[in-house]
Amino acid sequence: MSEIYQLANVSKTYMVGKVPVDALNGLTLSIRKGEFAALQGPSGSGKSTLLNVVGLIEKPTGGTIRFRDQDVTNASEGLLTDLRQECIGFIFQSFNLIPVLSALENVEYALYLEQKFSRQEVHARAMKAIQSVGLERFAMHRPAELSGGQRQRVAIARALVKEPQIIIADEPTANLDSKTAAQILDLMKRLKDELHTTIFVATHDKAIADMAERIIKIKDGKIDEE
Amino acid sequence: MNKSYTVNARILWWRFLLMASGRNLKRSLRRTAISLLAISSAVAAMVVFQSFVNGVKSTFRHNVITSNYGHYQITRHGFRKNESDEPFAYQITDAAKLRERIEKEVGPLSFFAQRQIFYGLLNSNDRSVGGVGFGIEADEERRFLTLVQVEEGKHLAEGGDLSVFVGYKLAERLRLKPGDNVTALVTTKTGSMNALDLEMVGTFKTGITQLDEGSYFIHHRMAEQLLKVEGAPIFMLGFNDDDELKYQKKLNKVVADHDSTLEVAHWRQLAEFFDNTMGWVENQVFVFRIIILIIATISIVTVFMMGLMERMGEFGTMRAIGTHRQSIAIMIFFESILQSTLGSLIGIGTGMLIIKGLLAKGITMPPPPLMSVPFHVTFLIPWANIPVTLALCVLVAGGAGVLPAWRMARIRIVEALGRNV
Ligand SMILES: Nc1ncnc2c1ncn2[C@@H]1O[C@H](COP(=O)(O)OP(=O)(O)OP(=O)(O)O)[C@@H](O)[C@H]1O
Ligand SMILES: [Mg+2]
Numbered sequence: 001m002s003e004i005y006q007l008a009n010v011s012k013t014y015m016v017g018k019v020p021v022d023a024l025n026g027l028t029l030s031i032r033k034g035e036f037a038a039l040q041g042p043s044g045s046g047k048s049t050l051l052n053v054v055g056l057i058e059k060p061t062g063g064t065i066r067f068r069d070q071d072v073t074n075a076s077e078g079l080l081t082d083l084r085q086e087c088i089g090f091i092f093q094s095f096n097l098i099p100v101l102s103a104l105e106n107v108e109y110a111l112y113l114e115q116k117f118s119r120q121e122v123h124a125r126a127m128k129a130i131q132s133v134g135l136e137r138f139a140m141h142r143p144a145e146l147s148g149g150q151r152q153r154v155a156i157a158r159a160l161v162k163e164p165q166i167i168i169a170d171e172p173t174a175n176l177d178s179k180t181a182a183q184i185l186d187l188m189k190r191l192k193d194e195l196h197t198t199i200f201v202a203t204h205d206k207a208i209a210d211m212a213e214r215i216i217k218i219k220d221g222k223i224d225e226e
Numbered sequence: 227m228n229k230s231y232t233v234n235a236r237i238l239w240w241r242f243l244l245m246a247s248g249r250n251l252k253r254s255l256r257r258t259a260i261s262l263l264a265i266s267s268a269v270a271a272m273v274v275f276q277s278f279v280n281g282v283k284s285t286f287r288h289n290v291i292t293s294n295y296g297h298y299q300i301t302r303h304g305f306r307k308n309e310s311d312e313p314f315a316y317q318i319t320d321a322a323k324l325r326e327r328i329e330k331e332v333g334p335l336s337f338f339a340q341r342q343i344f345y346g347l348l349n350s351n352d353r354s355v356g357g358v359g360f361g362i363e364a365d366e367e368r369r370f371l372t373l374v375q376v377e378e379g380k381h382l383a384e385g386g387d388l389s390v391f392v393g394y395k396l397a398e399r400l401r402l403k404p405g406d407n408v409t410a411l412v413t414t415k416t417g418s419m420n421a422l423d424l425e426m427v428g429t430f431k432t433g434i435t436q437l438d439e440g441s442y443f444i445h446h447r448m449a450e451q452l453l454k455v456e457g458a459p460i461f462m463l464g465f466n467d468d469d470e471l472k473y474q475k476k477l478n479k480v481v482a483d484h485d486s487t488l489e490v491a492h493w494r495q496l497a498e499f500f501d502n503t504m505g506w507v508e509n510q511v512f513v514f515r516i517i518i519l520i521i522a523t524i525s526i527v528t529v530f531m532m533g534l535m536e537r538m539g540e541f542g543t544m545r546a547i548g549t550h551r552q553s554i555a556i557m558i559f560f561e562s563i564l565q566s567t568l569g570s571l572i573g574i575g576t577g578m579l580i581i582k583g584l585l586a587k588g589i590t591m592p593p594p595p596l597m598s599v600p601f602h603v604t605f606l607i608p609w610a611n612i613p614v615t616l617a618l619c620v621l622v623a624g625g626a627g628v629l630p631a632w633r634m635a636r637i638r639i640v641e642a643l644g645r646n647v
Contacts, residue, residue, distance in 0.1 A: 052640050057639040057640060057643075058639070077551070081545070081549070081551075083548075084547065085547070085549075088548075090547055092543070092646065095646075096539070096543040096643070098246070098540055098543065100253050101249075105242075108242070109242070109547075110547060110548075112235075112238055113239060113547070113548055113549060114235075114548075115239050116235055118234065118238075119238055158547070
């Protein structure tokens with residue numbers, strides 16, 4: 001019950017032309033609620049693939065996934081979309097903000113999407129999230145008018161505003177300089193300490209790994225060591 | 227997963243999404259401008275073309291009416307079928323009275339003329355040629371009808387009682403010059419022969435070979451004497467305005483009431499070629515429309531799809547963070563409808579400006595075959611066609627967004643995310 005994810009014997013095979021490439025190769029893994037787990041491994045080892053599977057945006061070709069004690073291995077796209085919307089916050093390496101929306105609106109997007117809140121509530125919650133990442137002065141700026149670090153902070157605000165059960169981050173600091181990366185790191189630490197959100201992050205960044213409670217090493221699509 | 231959607235929150239979400247649609251159109255202004263240009267030129271072309279066709283139709287209609295038909299013709303039942311068997315059995319005799327009743331009870335007439343048709347020989351210079359003679363009320367006819375144009379000499383209306391106005395080719399065959407004498411020889415109603423010495427006052431040209439080669443005109447009053455008949459088998463009439471259909475019902479009633487053996491024929495029943503020709507024109511318009519729509523649709527879809535491909539990463543992000551497929555599809559479809567509505571409205575405005583500006587004076591073309599007056603086309607804003615054109619264009623151009631919307635809604639999320647660099 002304390003496990004949010006249970007992956008059993010998960011594999012993901014891509015066909016490159018006629019050649020099968022095993023990105024995940026019979027991987028078994030559990031993630032506990034509230035833990036901060038860092039995923040490490042050489043390039044091409046399957047980190048992103050694993051995050052995509054865990055993030056429910058990619059279906060494995062073999063094995064089973066249980067999310068919150070629910071078998072979602074063969075769930076419909078509609079259900080998976082709902083789960084992503086309500087339970088999972090994403091932080092991407094390349095920020096992935098919506099260019100026509102301001103910083104604040106990018107955060108509001110996640111709330112409007114849930115169709116649960118009034119306008120005032122959406123605005124108040126989004127504003128609070130923007131403040132918590134220190135961007136109140138830039139709330140009305142479009143992504144193009146923000147620095148890389150600021151964009152990633154908007155992305156973090158977008159992920160945390162809906163109070164997700166898990167935040168999945170794929171190399172969140174890889175596109176940032178070390179100083180900015182440190183700020184993002186601070187933010188993630190606060191997330192962990194204040195909100196007790198489960199965090200699953202793939203990273204080459206030693207600072208993140210040092211902060212994590214658990215380090216999962218992956219190699220050739222399999223858990224290498226913990 | 228027990229969601230408690232409220233209607234209000236749902237509306238807020240769609241409003242938010244549609245707001246983003248509007249901004250997307252603004253974002254890629256150049257691309258939007260290209261799409262708008264494609265849609266609006268197609269729509270403008272359709273509007274102007276429609277106006278042209280309407281103009282051609284109305285001019286053609288007017289020309290046919292005023293060439294040789296009038297708005298309506300009154301005859302006795304059976305005349306058009308059996309006239310050749312009993313040439314004088316269908317005379318209508320009370321022209322003045324009928325005219326008075328029509329003017330009083332139906333509407334103001336611009337002309338009302340009796341026409342007698344007969345067969346007879348023309349004799350001159352020791353030559354004789356058979357032809358169709360018309361006994362006409364020259365003054366009346368000339369006010370309204372244009373088919374018969376003077377080629378040489380003067381019009382019958384300007385000649386005395388014993389004048390004859392001859393088709394120019396018939397005149398050539400008889401070697402007639404204006405001022406020459408010619409004798410008309412006919413069989414009268416009673417079956418006897420009768421002759422009349424006439425002066426050829428002029429020749430005419432209609433462009434219709436049959437008439438130019440084999441017909442001549444004399445005054446109706448002289449035809450009555452020559453043929454020993456009273457009245458005429460055909461009454462032609464024209465109203466003051468070209469909207470003659472509004473008189474049809476009343477006219478039928480008054481004429482039937484006046485004499486139940488009479489019937490009224492609308493010019494379109496007599497000029498069958500009109501409907502054939504217009505049908506042909508309408509078919510051309512239809513084909514033209516389809517071609518324009520196809521070309522416009524292809525360019526719109528291409529430009530639209532290019533824009534969407536560039537936004538692929540964005541759609542991937544939206545899907546990843548929990549946006550449903552149908553939201554993506556509706557957002558894209560809305561963008562395409564917005565664009566097509568805007569483009570269509572601009573196109574209609576442009577079309578109107580072209581009609582009111584560039585084409586305000588209309589265009590004049592040389593007379594078409596079988597017509598003797600230049601063909602002037604007036605361009606009017608085709609108000610009656612505009613709602614359909616607008617709806618058609620919005621639907622087609624907007625519908626062009628369905629396929630791209632569907633495709634973007636079904637992108638593979640991971641692949642699309644890979645486009646965010
Ligand atoms: N869409 C795809 N089609 C084919 N092969 C793929 C696809 N995605 C990933 N792979 C392959 O799967 C393997 C794992 O890729 P993945 O992106 O998960 O690695 P990674 O650990 O995230 O690497 P990096 O540290 O460079 O980001 C690689 O060999 C890669 O080439
Ligand atoms: Mg990766």
